[in-house]
Amino acid sequence: MTRTTAWRRHPLARYAVLxxxxxxxxxxxxxxxxxxxxxxxxxxxxxxxxxxxxKSLFQAHCSSCHGLSAEGTSTGPTLVGVGAAAxxxxxxxxxxxxxxxxxxxxxxxxxxxxxxxxxxxxxxxxQSLGGGPTIPSKDQVDPAMGNAAKGGELFRAxxxxxxxxxxxGGALTRGKYAPSLNESSPQQIYEAMVTGPQAMPVFNDxxxxxxxxxxxxxxxxxxxxxxxxGGFGLGRIGPVTEGLVxxxxxxxxxxxxxxxxxxxxxxxx
Amino acid sequence: MSELTSVPKAIxxxxxxLDDRLGAGNFLKRNLRKIFPDHWTYLLGEVALYSFIILLxxxxxxxxxxxPGMEHVIYDGSYAPLKGVGMSQAYASSLEISFDVRGGLxxxxxxxxxxxxxxxxxxxxxxxxxxxxxxRKPRELTWLIGVILLTLALAEGLTGYSLPDDLLSGAGLxxxxxxxxxxxxxxxxxxxxxxxxxxxxxxxxSRFYSLHILxxxxxxxxxxxxxxxxxxxxxxxxxxxxxxxxxxxxGAPFYPAFMLKAGAMFLFTFALVAGLGTFxxxxxxxxxxxxxxxxxxxxxxxxxxxxxxxxxxxxxxAWEINLFGTAHAGTLPLSVIIPALLPMGIIMTGLxxxxxxxxxxxxxxxxxxxxxxxxxxxxxTSIGMSAIVFYGVLWLLGANDELSxxxxxxxxxxxxxxxxxxxxxxxxxYIITYRICLGLQRSDAAVIGHGVESGVIKRxxxxxxxxxxxxxxxxxxxxxxxxxPVPMLPVEEDSAGIPPKGMRGPxxxxxxxxxxxxxxxxxxxxxGHGHGHDDDEHAAVGSGxxxxxxxx
Ligand code: HEM
Numbered sequence: 001m002t003r004t005t006a007w008r009r010h011p012l013a014r015y016a017v018l019x020x021x022x023x024x025x026x027x028x029x030x031x032x033x034x035x036x037x038x039x040x041x042x043x044x045x046x047x048x049x050x051x052x053x054x055k056s057l058f059q060a061h062c063s064s065c066h067g068l069s070a071e072g073t074s075t076g077p078t079l080v081g082v083g084a085a086a087x088x089x090x091x092x093x094x095x096x097x098x099x100x101x102x103x104x105x106x107x108x109x110x111x112x113x114x115x116x117x118x119x120x121x122x123x124x125x126x127q128s129l130g131g132g133p134t135i136p137s138k139d140q141v142d143p144a145m146g147n148a149a150k151g152g153e154l155f156r157a158x159x160x161x162x163x164x165x166x167x168x169g170g171a172l173t174r175g176k177y178a179p180s181l182n183e184s185s186p187q188q189i190y191e192a193m194v195t196g197p198q199a200m201p202v203f204n205d206x207x208x209x210x211x212x213x214x215x216x217x218x219x220x221x222x223x224x225x226x227x228x229x230g231g232f233g234l235g236r237i238g239p240v241t242e243g244l245v246x247x248x249x250x251x252x253x254x255x256x257x258x259x260x261x262x263x264x265x266x267x268x269x
Numbered sequence: 270m271s272e273l274t275s276v277p278k279a280i281x282x283x284x285x286x287l288d289d290r291l292g293a294g295n296f297l298k299r300n301l302r303k304i305f306p307d308h309w310t311y312l313l314g315e316v317a318l319y320s321f322i323i324l325l326x327x328x329x330x331x332x333x334x335x336x337p338g339m340e341h342v343i344y345d346g347s348y349a350p351l352k353g354v355g356m357s358q359a360y361a362s363s364l365e366i367s368f369d370v371r372g373g374l375x376x377x378x379x380x381x382x383x384x385x386x387x388x389x390x391x392x393x394x395x396x397x398x399x400x401x402x403x404x405r406k407p408r409e410l411t412w413l414i415g416v417i418l419l420t421l422a423l424a425e426g427l428t429g430y431s432l433p434d435d436l437l438s439g440a441g442l443x444x445x446x447x448x449x450x451x452x453x454x455x456x457x458x459x460x461x462x463x464x465x466x467x468x469x470x471x472x473x474x475s476r477f478y479s480l481h482i483l484x485x486x487x488x489x490x491x492x493x494x495x496x497x498x499x500x501x502x503x504x505x506x507x508x509x510x511x512x513x514x515x516x517x518x519x520g521a522p523f524y525p526a527f528m529l530k531a532g533a534m535f536l537f538t539f540a541l542v543a544g545l546g547t548f549x550x551x552x553x554x555x556x557x558x559x560x561x562x563x564x565x566x567x568x569x570x571x572x573x574x575x576x577x578x579x580x581x582x583x584x585x586x587a588w589e590i591n592l593f594g595t596a597h598a599g600t601l602p603l604s605v606i607i608p609a610l611l612p613m614g615i616i617m618t619g620l621x622x623x624x625x626x627x628x629x630x631x632x633x634x635x636x637x638x639x640x641x642x643x644x645x646x647x648x649x650t651s652i653g654m655s656a657i658v659f660y661g662v663l664w665l666l667g668a669n670d671e672l673s674x675x676x677x678x679x680x681x682x683x684x685x686x687x688x689x690x691x692x693x694x695x696x697x698x699y700i701i702t703y704r705i706c707l708g709l710q711r712s713d714a715a716v717i718g719h720g721v722e723s724g725v726i727k728r729x730x731x732x733x734x735x736x737x738x739x740x741x742x743x744x745x746x747x748x749x750x751x752x753x754p755v756p757m758l759p760v761e762e763d764s765a766g767i768p769p770k771g772m773r774g775p776x777x778x779x780x781x782x783x784x785x786x787x788x789x790x791x792x793x794x795x796x797g798h799g800h801g802h803d804d805d806e807h808a809a810v811g812s813g814x815x816x817x818x819x820x821x
Contacts, residue, residue, distance in 0.1 A: 103679070148350045156436065156558045160566040165436060166556045170567025171673035171680045178567065222350055223556065229367070230378055230550030238437060240668045242551050243573025246385035249549075250541060251393060254386075257537045258312035261530050 054125025057118055061097050061111075070129055075101070082195065083132020084123035089191035091119045093184070103175035104198055107183065133194040133204075140210055141186035146218030155216050158203065166236040167220055172199055182224050186217045308508050310397045312534055314500075316390035319538040320383045321493060327380040328482065334370050336362040337432065337478035339471040348555050356434075356559035359474045363433035363554055379546035384429060386542060388422050388574040395419065399623070399653050401640035403506040405633070409624045411499045414492050416621045421489055423574055428481040430572055433552075434474055439560030440569040442469065444582070451605040469562060506640040509751030568670060577616075577660050580667030581608035584687050612663055619656065630783045633756035644713075645752050647706035648787045654702040655695035662691045710792040713749050716741050717794045749794065757788025 059068060065076030072078030076098070079087070090096035094108040123135060139145065156165065164170045167181035176199050181189065190213055196202030203213075234241040338358035344351050346361070347368045366373035395415060398404055404412035427445070431438045446468045450456045465472030545551075557566070571579050585608040590601040627649070628634065643650040665672070666687040673680040720738035727737050740746065760781040762768050772781040 149353045152350050152558060153354060156561065156564045156566075160436075160564065162567055164567040165558060166553075168568060169674055171670040173680055175677075175679035175681075177674050177677075219350060226350075228550045228553065230374055230553060231548040233550050233553070236550075236553065236556060237568050237671060238552070238557075239570040239572050239576075240568075240671045242381075242549075243385065243576065245545070245549055246382065246389050246573060250382070250386045250545065251389050253541055254313070254316045254390065254538065255309070255393075257534065258309040258316075261312065261533055261537075262309040 050121045050124035051128045052125075053118075054121035054123070054128075057113075057122050058125050061113070062122075065098065070126060079126050079129065081130035081132045082126060084127035084135050085133040085191040086195040086197070087123040087126045088119055088135050089188055089195055089197060091122060093188055095197070104177065107179060133191070136187060136190045136194075136210075140214060141190045141217055142214065143186055143218040143221045146211075146214035146216070148215065148218040148222045151212070151215030151217065151219030152223075154208065154212055155219050158208065159216070162200070164237065167224055168235065168237050181220055184220075186221060189217050189220060190214075310401075311505055312530070313390055313397055314394040315531060315534050316538055317387055317394055318493065318497070319535045320387035320390060320542070321489065322535075323383040323539060323542050324380060324387060325486065325490075327376045327383065328486070330376045331366060331373075331380060332482055334362060334366045334373065335359070335432070335478075337475045339434070339469075339474050351555065351558070354559065357474070359432060359434040360554070360559045363435070367555065375546050378549075378551050379542050380429075381551045382545040382549070383542045384426055385551075385573065386538070388419075388426060391415075391419055391422060392574075395620070396653070396657075399620075400643040400650060401506065401508075402637070402646060402649065403640045404624045405637045406624075406628070407503055407636045408499070408506070411496055411503070412624055413621060414496045414499070416617060418489065418492050418496065419620075420617055421485055421492070425481060425485045425489065426572055426574055428477040428485065431477050432474060432481060433554050434560050435554035436557040436560050436564055436566060437552075437554070437569055439469070439562070440565055441571050441575070442473065442560075443562070444571075444579075447605055448609040451602045451609070453601060453606075469560075504638070506638055509639050509642060509748045568674075570668060570671075573664070576667035577612060577663035578609065578667070580663035580665065580669070580687070581612045583669055584608070584663070584666055584684060584691060586688075612659075616656065616660060627787075630758075630780065630787050631756040632758040632784065639751065642748070642752070644706040644709040646755050647703050647710070647791060648755075650706050651699045651702040655698040658694040658698040659691065662687060662694050666691075707791055710752075713752070714792055714794045717746070717749055752794060754790035755788045758784040760785050 058066075058070065062070075062076075065073060066079050067073045067076070070079040087096075090105075091114055092110070094110045094114075095105040097111070098105040099108070126132075127134065162170060162172065162178035163181055164178075169178050169180040171177050178200070184192065192200060193203040193208065193213055193216075194205075208216075228236070234245060336358045340358045341355055342358050342361050344354050344356055344361055344364065346352075346364055348364055351364065363377070366377055368374070398412065398415070427441070431442050431445075446460055446464065449463060450460045452459060460468065463473065463476070464470040465476070558564070570576070582605070585604050588603040588607075590603060592599040592601065641649075643653075666683065669683040669687065670680060672678060673683055720740050723737045723739045725737040727735050729735060741749070758772070758781065759769050760772060767773075768777070768781060771777055
């Protein structure tokens, strides 16, 4: 029998382990949660692992800008209170980890370590820091359960001044821009609304109810997957490309035709 | 000049039939043998004519289903993402044309593409006439009608664009209203008259409808008729060279040669419009959604011909004048009035007045039928180019949000750069074009003076290599030699240092100065060999291919 096994068999060992575990939990509890409630939630849903994993992921990939415990630095804002939805949106769309500083972090391919699991863990960690909007459930973002026509009206009333009628995106001031919505997953659309990334306003559940959000998701996804009934869509941005085609295709074609026609010399009569 | 000797059967048959009954044989004979020049640029105006015909046909089709009403209806057609949405009757009927009328979408798209082609071809046609100086006496009226046609076409496009009452056209309407209401004193009245009350009201679509399908097309039709008849009676101008002079027309007779070409041109125009209508989606109003004054979209743009107005609005700093220092006494929104009226005013008034201004400056009262090569009137060409740049910068900046979004340029930067460009660009264009024109004249002079490079290298007895230059072929030489100095007023002061009559006041002095720099020969053709060619002699040669008849 080795010393350790002897230790383990000691009658007091049970109590010692219990105390140790309690202490550990206590410490974790204390360090993880300044704002207590979210951690309760994490604990209750058995996601403590996620939080811990998330924390180490965070410190490896995000802390250079956001600080070791997401308190924020001069190169990145604090993430306390932004919620799991913000992290999921930013990381799954490739915006975070941000690469180079610019007017706005663009959507880009995600780095290799990012997958559903790591994203969930990061999200759980940030959620545990100060709460905030959570990731929507599958039903909340199911386009099939939304009313596209209603969603269209809401979309036109709330979003197109930045994102354009067909979700093609558009320019904002000083190098900022509203991106195209063609690549956003239903979940990302929902999360963009509840978190309001950067120049985008927050559309919380009192302004636009979850049901209405689902309607809008239905509209956005239906219109963007629609086949253009009139031929090539020309980017669906309206008169600018149409005018370009009228000149580049139309006028050049007619000029070529005119040259061709007049180049045909009459035979001597 | 060769007179007509024999009349083709195809003409003599019907014409003697008509002649026997109506005495119209002479008329037909004369007109069917009308000579048309055959340079390709002369066909550009025809594209506009044929697009107009296509517009009339497709537009009439659309009127069969379009309902110009603002009544509120609930959509129940076959486009699912709008089912159950409230909208105006006009919008609902445009959707119906697009989705539920057989061939309706094709007709809508052809109508719209033809509208773009109509205006674009008018513009190119007008530039051709301008740069060749084909607007000069006796064609000033034709030119003026052209300017009115262009203006009316813009109005026709604007009203048509507003008809479907979709979100995009509504944005255009809102700007129209903003411009109208910003006019000092009369603004409110004009807006109320146009909209029948507060914006947007219930009347504007039906009013625009009458304008769009009745009034403006009627005037357009009449003016296009006048324009074409004038061209017919006065004949086209012709390119210099190949026996062309101010008393004849060189080219092919209307029948059969020109009629075939014109027919082919119509078919090609039709094919283009039909092709675009089939394969390229235009004005997808179902994506824009119904108009609602509260909604506005990123990327809202007018059709291209209104782009320069959009651009000037976007470039203009937000200046306004509050009368007596308070907004209560009235506000003069310079940020709207100036961009809405100034560029349009400069361009349209400039176009209308140019023939008369030019004549005032050159004192040239001759009737001219041979057009200029653009390089031979360098100031005119430079003025034209700087106008193009002015217009072009405004037009480009009308799409600055798309530029910004697609090329990752800050929106603010586009605006600042545009503000500078719109002022500096035309000046630069003027200087550069002027230099290029003189350079081209110089190379013409070199061709006349020294001939063209033959590619033959010769070694001289003392060892030097030279390239042999040969005289240019007749047709080239003809067109080069047709160059005349730009006419100039008699501005020289007499021996006592007194300027001639009419050049004495401040205006007269200005006129004399302008005439001196506008007119005259900048680079004389350096006549090395062979005087003695003169125009009359040339009219007979070099035209073996073409018939030329005497102008009456
Ligand atoms: C001559 C120049 C004309 C121009 C530049 C012009 C231009 C336009 C434009 C840009 C539109 C919007 C089309 C769209 O919805 O995509 C339009 C609509 C319309 N035009 Fe014209 N048009 C012309 C002549 C006519 C004529 C002669 C008629 C009738 C006889 C006509 C009847 C209509 C109707 C009914 C519509 C609304 C239908 C719809 O948009 O679904 N247009 N026009």
